[in-house]
Amino acid sequence: MSRIFKSILSQSFFILSLTVASAGQSRAQTITIPIETAHNAVVLQADENKNLKNIFLGKKLSDAHEYDFIKGVYKQAEDYSGLLNSAYTPSGSRNLVEPAISVIHADGNMSLDLRYVSHKSIHLNDNVSLFTVLLKDPVYNFEVTLYYKSYYKEDVIEQWNVIKHHEKDNITLQKFASANLYLKAQSYWLTQFHGDWAKEMQPEESRLTHGIKTLDTKLGTRANLFMPSVFMISLDKPASEDEGNILYGALEWSGNFKIDFELDFQDNLRIIAGMNNYASPYILKPGEEFATPPFLYTFSDKGKGDASRKLQSWARNYKLLDGKGNRLTLLNNWESTFFDFNEKKLGELLKDTKKLGVDLFLLDDGWFGNKNPRNDDHAGLGDWQENRKKLPNGITSLVKEADANGVKFGIWIEPEMVNPKSDLYTKHPDWVVKQPNRAEYYFRNQLVLDLSNPKVQDFVYDIVDSLFIKAPSLAYIKWDCNAVIYNAYSVHLKNNQSQFYVEYVRGLYKVLERIRAKYPTVPLMLCSGGGGRVDYGALQYFTEFWPSDNTDPLERIFIQWDYSYFYPSIASSNHVTDWGKQPIKFRTDVAMMGKLGFDIVVSELKANDLKFCQDAVKAYDTLKQVIWQGDQYRLVNPHEQNMASLMYVDSTQSTAVMFNYLVNYRYGESSKTPIQLKGLNKNKKYLLEEINLYPDTKSALKNERIFSGDFLMNIGFNPEVNTNRTSVIVKITDIK
Numbered sequence: 111m112s113r114i115f116k117s118i119l120s121q122s123f124f125i126l127s128l129t130v131a132s133a134g135q136s137r138a139q140t141i142t143i144p145i146e147t148a149h150n151a152v153v154l155q156a157d158e159n160k161n162l163k164n165i166f167l168g169k170k171l172s173d174a175h176e177y178d179f180i181k182g183v184y185k186q187a188e189d190y191s192g193l194l195n196s197a198y199t200p201s202g203s204r205n206l207v208e209p210a211i212s213v214i215h216a217d218g219n220m221s222l223d224l225r226y227v228s229h230k231s232i233h234l235n236d237n238v239s240l241f242t243v244l245l246k247d248p249v250y251n252f253e254v255t256l257y258y259k260s261y262y263k264e265d266v267i268e269q270w271n272v273i274k275h276h277e278k279d280n281i282t283l284q285k286f287a288s289a290n291l292y293l294k295a296q297s298y299w300l301t302q303f304h305g306d307w308a309k310e311m312q313p314e315e316s317r318l319t320h321g322i323k324t325l326d327t328k329l330g331t332r333a334n335l336f337m338p339s340v341f342m343i344s345l346d347k348p349a350s351e352d353e354g355n356i357l358y359g360a361l362e363w364s365g366n367f368k369i370d371f372e373l374d375f376q377d378n379l380r381i382i383a384g385m386n387n388y389a390s391p392y393i394l395k396p397g398e399e400f401a402t403p404p405f406l407y408t409f410s411d412k413g414k415g416d417a418s419r420k421l422q423s424w425a426r427n428y429k430l431l432d433g434k435g436n437r438l439t440l441l442n443n444w445e446s447t448f449f450d451f452n453e454k455k456l457g458e459l460l461k462d463t464k465k466l467g468v469d470l471f472l473l474d475d476g477w478f479g480n481k482n483p484r485n486d487d488h489a490g491l492g493d494w495q496e497n498r499k500k501l502p503n504g505i506t507s508l509v510k511e512a513d514a515n516g517v518k519f520g521i522w523i524e525p526e527m528v529n530p531k532s533d534l535y536t537k538h539p540d541w542v543v544k545q546p547n548r549a550e551y552y553f554r555n556q557l558v559l560d561l562s563n564p565k566v567q568d569f570v571y572d573i574v575d576s577l578f579i580k581a582p583s584l585a586y587i588k589w590d591c592n593a594v595i596y597n598a599y600s601v602h603l604k605n606n607q608s609q610f611y612v613e614y615v616r617g618l619y620k621v622l623e624r625i626r627a628k629y630p631t632v633p634l635m636l637c638s639g640g641g642g643r644v645d646y647g648a649l650q651y652f653t654e655f656w657p658s659d660n661t662d663p664l665e666r667i668f669i670q671w672d673y674s675y676f677y678p679s680i681a682s683s684n685h686v687t688d689w690g691k692q693p694i695k696f697r698t699d700v701a702m703m704g705k706l707g708f709d710i711v712v713s714e715l716k717a718n719d720l721k722f723c724q725d726a727v728k729a730y731d732t733l734k735q736v737i738w739q740g741d742q743y744r745l746v747n748p749h750e751q752n753m754a755s756l757m758y759v760d761s762t763q764s765t766a767v768m769f770n771y772l773v774n775y776r777y778g779e780s781s782k783t784p785i786q787l788k789g790l791n792k793n794k795k796y797l798l799e800e801i802n803l804y805p806d807t808k809s810a811l812k813n814e815r816i817f818s819g820d821f822l823m824n825i826g827f828n829p830e831v832n833t834n835r836t837s838v839i840v841k842i843t844d845i846k
């Protein structure tokens with residue numbers, strides 16, 4: 111059971127105020143259920159025949175009674191089935207379109223009809239409410255409870271369902287979506303993302319045409335490698351940063367997902383999102399509950415910027431682990447040593463960590479395996495014992511040495527995986543995901559462990575637990591996941607193979623749940639051969655994610671920009687590396703727009719480069735709260751112009767920081783016109799200072815640097831970016 115679902119269950123026993131609303135606002139025999147947040151509403155309605163429908167999603171009306179009039183002002187084509195806007199579309203009865211749920215009953219019948227029974231709302235606290243609606247089939251003893259958890263201030267809704275039955279025998283769930291939304295507009299513009307290794311989060315926008323457009327993955331683990339489950343839908347016209355009606359959606363699930371966008375024959379948009387039912391019919395016993403993962407969404411009538419700020423703030427307040435807490439700056443050794451290190455080399459890197467001024471040293475891949483040492487990516491995964499040749503004194507001694515150097519110590523693991531060249535593979539072939547009668551097929555020379563098996567869950571949990579038992583002051587874990595699932599087959603699941611993809615992710619969450627119960631806040635980085643697994647299902651256990659192995663700063667400007675639509679900067683681990691041709695200042699400036707780290711050979715830095723990095727770490731310390739917790743404004747889009755510019759503003763509008771980069775190096779490219787700032791107080795005066803200057807250089811910003819918020823937001827400010835000044839950071843402070 112997921113953390114969120116469990117917490118909801120437990121909270122509902124301590125309900126402060128419980129509104130059993132069997133009536134809602136009732137007109138004739140209809141029952142209208144408005145689920146409102148600060149600016150928006152999702153409105154459900156049970157009609158005269160108790161069919162539950164989506165009658166509205168968007169900016170809320172000031173008089174909730176008027177939702178009842180919406181239907182009357184639309185003169186669209188006949189809805190033959192009466193189910194086009196169903197709040198949870200069943201299949202096999204009157205439905206003619208894509209269902210949200212489909213089932214084979216115990217007697218083999220495949221029809222389902224779901225009718226409204228009751229609803230209630232619970233105020234979990236001042237900001238969060240939980241609405242539940244119970245639906246039942248009038249013929250079969252089968253029910254679905256729809257859950258809507260609303261976050262008032264952030265305008266976010268999480269939606270999921272619990273499916274249950276009391277039929278005489280097992281039933282088979284063939285489809286089990288988390289949410290079924292319904293939008294009305296003149297046209298619908300989908301922004302989706304796609305990618306591959308080192309090319310994560312590539313945006314694409316297109317107008318939806320009639321029929322179904324599907325975003326999905328079937329990769330099992332590392333599920334987002336080619337496509338993440340986040341998207342945007344603009345209504346009537348493509349939204350911009352500050353204008354337009356836009357819905358953001360995301361599934362909180364780290365496995366296969368499927369999101370269907372069906373533009374129906376009435377010209378309305380049906381969105382059906384959930385776990386992918388591909389190869390996954392699920393057998394449900396009588397009385398057993400099947401909970402779908404939450405699908406979250408937010409709506410804004412003020413464009414993409416507003417929607418992002420709501421989502422980022424929701425994530426920090428409610429979802430991302432320790433979203434309001436601290437993060438550690440670090441030096442990682444992956445790119446500086448790869449697999450080639452020993453105690454002596456690491457000893458030097460610990461000193462370099464201190465010299466650089468960051469908080470922690472992160473030891474990456476290659477520290478384990480003896481019979482099959484992890485000296486490259488062909489062997490060792492699964493054998494989590496220190497390699498005696500490289501580390502004769504073990505992790506414990508390294509952690510102590512880090513301590514003696516005044517830095518913390520973190521370590522890389524990839525606990526869900528196994529190399530065929532490992533003791534684990536020899537000892538437990540039945541723990542490995544592979545087809546019994548087919549040739550093995552590898553992704554990065556490795557296979558996936560069967561996390562549906564509780565014994566494998568224990569094994570994975572113990573990898574983490576024993577590291578902390580051995581070295582209690584271990585301060586950070588990078589949790590990697592480098593392979594997809596081929597040849598999906600679980601020895602443990604015997605003749606229930608079709609439940610494998612679902613049970614794998616549930617098994618993973620069970621392990622993470624246990625880790626978090628014992629180690630509630632220790633920072634964990636979510637990595638998956640780059641950004642192959644970034645989603646809010648996982649981020650409730652992780653403090654940060656690795657967006658991409660591509661750390662070329664020019665590429666990163668785009669990748670980080672596109673992640674920022676959905677995720678707050680505090681969660682984005684950005685490392686300065688030797689990728690790309692940019693100077694160290696440019697690389698560091700880009701990495702500072704998130705959680706700063708380094709993965710460079712500090713001892714080989716030129717004196718001024720080292721001094722620059724040391725000063726940058728200090729500057730970052732003074733600005734990190736604004737970057738992590740402030741409101742983010744994307745100012746100039748690098749996909750559209752020759753620059754990227756974005757800023758973060760603290761909640762009191764007294765401190766802000768603006769990041770500017772040239773992304774087009776053709777002759778004469780520069781910031782020719784001022785950039786209008788956002789989010790400041792128009793009545794305040796601000797001092798603008800360029801920071802993070804390379805040693806012995808002076809800022810080009812010589813002119814008047816005190817402006818009113820009014821001026822900065824209406825006329826703007828020119829950071830004077832050009833081919834000699836390709837990255838410029840400006841600190842903005844109010845003058846009291």
Ligand code: GLA
Pocket residue numbers: 444474475487522590592637638639640656659
């Ligand atoms: C993946 C990660 C990298 C690094 C290597 C180690 O590719 O994304 O950051 O940890 O694994 O093998």
